[in-house]
Amino acid sequence: MKIRPLQDRVIVKRLEAKDVVKGGIIIPDTAKEKPQEGEVIAVGPGKMSKEGNLQPMNVKAGDRILFGKYAGTDVKIDDEDYIIMREDDILGILE
Template sequence: MGIKPLYDRVVVRRLEAETTTDSGIIIPDSAAEKPSQGEVIAVGDGIALDNGKLRALAIKPGDRVLFGKYSGSEVKVDGQELLVMKESDILAVIEHSQIEEKAA
C-alpha cells in the first residue's frame, strides 16, 4: 500500500456490510448503510505536542475499530476505497475476543 498518513491521522478500510438480518431478510445494496467498522491499514507518527515532541497513537495497524457514520475523508488508492481520519474520530477498538465470540 502506497499511503502514509501524517501526524494523528489513520487510514481505515471499511469492513463489508451485513447483507442479511438476524432473521434472514436480505438487505439490497441500495438500502444498506455503510458500515461503521473498519480495519486500520496505516497510522501516522503521532500527534505534535506543545513542546514539539510527538505522542504515539493508541491505534495500530490491524486494529478493528468503530467510527462515526460521517467520519473521515474517502480516498481511492490502488483501486481500494479507504478512509483517512483523525485518531479522535475513532470511537472504540474492538477486542479480538469479542469478535471470536460473535463468530461462534
C-alpha cells in the first residue's frame, strides 16, 4: 500500500537504533531513546499559498533527515511504523 501525503507533508521511516551497545549488552526496546534520524519515504506536492502558488519542497524521497523528538504523527501502515510530519519539522538533511 502506498500513501500520498497532502500539502507539505512528508512520510518518514525512523532509523532503528542499533540494538547492541559497546560491551555487548542488549538494551531492551523501552529503554532505548527513540532515534531522531529517518529516511524520507514520500513527499507531498508542497504547500499551496493563498494566491494559488505551489511552494516547492526542499526534501525528496530517499533523503536522510534529522527531526525533533516530538515531530509529526505516528502512523502504522501495513504493520510498519512511520511518522508523517510537515517539512517544517525537519531540522536538516544528513549528507
